[in-house]
Amino acid sequence: MAGLWNVHRHRMLSARATRKAEPALRTEGLRGAGRYWDCRTDDARLVLETILAAGREGAVAVSYARVAALLKEDGRLVGARLVDRLGGGEVSVRARVVVNATGPWVDTVAALDAPAPARLRLTKGVHVLVPRARVGNRAAVVLHAVKDGRVMFVIPWQEQTLVGTTDTDHEGGPDVPPVVEAADVTYLLETVNHYFPAARLSREDVTSAFAGLRPLIAPPAGAAVAPSSVSREEEIFASPSGLISIAGGKLTTHRLVAAAVVERVIDALRRGGDQRRFGRCRTGTVPLPGGAAPPDSVAAAVLSRDGNGLAPPVIGHLADRYGSRAGEVLHLVAADRRLADPIVPTLPDPRAEVLEAVEREGALTVEDVLRRRTQISLREESEGVKAAGEVAALMAGPLGWTPEAARAAAESYAAVVEEGRRRWR
Ligand SMILES: Cc1cc2nc3c(=O)[nH]c(=O)nc-3n(C[C@H](O)[C@H](O)[C@H](O)COP(=O)(O)OP(=O)(O)OC[C@H]3O[C@@H](n4cnc5c(N)ncnc54)[C@H](O)[C@@H]3O)c2cc1C
Incomplete structure (x- = not known):
């Protein structure tokens, strides 16, 4: 599906070959399958390794530090006031450029700079883990949800199968944590039980369930767009005072998006009189610390x-x-x-x-x-x-x-x- 750029080429499988590859899959109406290659990651560790790499290059990274206010002089941003979410202290940090890369909170932080219309539409995604022996999937399998035909996955994770996701609008803004509702679990299990009839999973079989928020770029006002049809593209925009915000996007493209943000930062520094020569972007070639x-x-x-x-x-x-x-x-x-x-x-x-x-x-x-x-x-x-x-x-x-x-x-x-x-x- 990624054309010549993928790790291996995709292949079409006959119904017989599909049954052999995934014996637990529903056979009724089965005509064949396409097998393709994809990659997966531990998202939190990818972020952590990126932070460790930045630290090696001289960056200072601080967790649990919330930007509570943006500092301005003559209408230009010159830094931020940070609040320690664990200890409660405060500190002001000066900066020549401020980047707002706060995912679901992009609108909240942008509003600290100036009132602006909301850019994001937040949707909730839920995953559940169930025993893999019950599902019987050997590889990751793409399914269409029984309820609404959305694309879903069952993905092997050692002894377990990861099932996801849902995609529903989230109300209340990013400070309201997304919660897994019984209906989310039912939605996911219903589809697994349909495609893997021997699974017969119920809520009691779920070993864990977790929810996250997708920071999606909101479609134009008035457009009736279902949550799963909202664009996954990103937008980078700068405010008159100089706040550079990155909204939307996917983890998969994070390096390319980050490189584009860094270009904007370099432009801003140059406009501010910075004469330094900046080297070419090396994000595609420098391994992360554990890599x-x-x-x-x-x-x-x-x-x-x-x-x-x-x-x-x-x-x-x-x-x-x-x-x-x-x-x-x-x-x-x-x-x-x-x-x-x-x-x-x-x-x-x-x-x-x-x-x-x-x-x-x-x-x-x-x-x-x-x-x-x-x-x-x-x-x-x-x-x-x-x-x-x-x-x-x-x-x-x-x-x-x-x-x-x-x-x-x-x-x-x-x-x-x-x-x-x-x-x-
Ligand atoms: C269920 C689900 C499934 C997904 N599946 C995929 C997938 O298969 N492939 C893919 O590519 N993408 C996927 N995504 C999307 C991907 O996870 C997001 O695009 C990505 O996490 C966004 O990263 P981010 O750094 O912009 O935001 P986040 O990862 O949310 O990071 C934002 C950070 O900003 C911090 N912050 C917020 N406010 C402040 C403040 N005032 N001061 C300081 N810090 C602040 C937050 O604490 C947080 O650490 C999925 C998302 C969900 C929810």
Whole structure:
């Protein structure tokens, strides 16, 4: 489908070949299939690795820092006032150029600069995870939703199958967190059960469910456009005071979009009198920090050195997640063998990953560790809640938490997860 640019060429399969490839797929009316290649990523880790790469080039990245106001002099933007969302302090930062890349909050931040009509239409997307043995899919399969014909996917994720997504309008703006409703789960399971008749999934079979907001460019006022038909393209625009905003777009195109934003920043600097020569954009050729070697060769090299006593599946997992940075986690294990124990019994992630997250990856909350550094809360939501106390206790050392603060952090994480589950269970 990506023409000659894809990793492999697509192929058409006969009905027989399709049945062989996906024996659990509904056979009624099956005439054949097209097989094509696509890529996937761990979105939070891609963002994190990009931030680590920026740090290596001299950038300062600060999480939980909310832009509460934009600073202006003579009508031009000169910086921003930041509020520490965890500690509550404030700091003002001066900048020659300010970029508003706040996804669903682009309109909110643009409004701090000047009143402007909303650019975004927010839609909610829900995914659920179910046991793969029940679905029986071998590869990722594209389906059309039973209810409305929208395109959906079932995607293998080790022992589980990721099913998604929904696409419905989100009311209340970006500060109202998207929640998984029972109707979202029903919509997804209905389609899986139709195409994989032996699955017979019900809500009780769902191991976790999560929702996100898509920051889409709103169609012209008055145009009746269904959520899934709204454009996924991006728009870059600058305000009279100099705020550069990037709205819409997809993760897939993030590097190209970022390169276009950087061009706008360079233009703004030049207009402000900056005489420097800026080199060519290198985003397509510079590997991310963990990307110095492919995971297979990282794992093979570690195993050839006895793997620090960790089992091969754990080594494979670390090589997949950290790539050439896997050695950082192995060093933690070498220094303290207890860190080799898994965080939850059903997943390979060793406890050393909690310390890696805090010490090198800027994790400040239990949710940072369980959802955005590891994927435990996505893959094993209940086990993650059970492990929250132990995770908080491990975080307490490097973050200087008292035992009470660690307990409160774990309880607050568990409460948020339970509240999310209550809506669809
Ligand atoms: C269910 C779902 C499925 C998707 N599937 C795909 C897919 O298959 N392929 C694909 O390419 N894309 C997909 N997308 C879209 C993709 O996830 C988004 O396009 C992408 O995450 C947008 O990135 P962003 O950096 O613009 O926004 P975000 O990732 O939302 O980041 C915005 C950041 O700005 C911060 N922020 C907000 N306000 C402030 C403030 N005042 N001060 C400081 N910081 C602030 C937020 O905390 C956040 O960290 C999907 C989205 C969803 C919801």
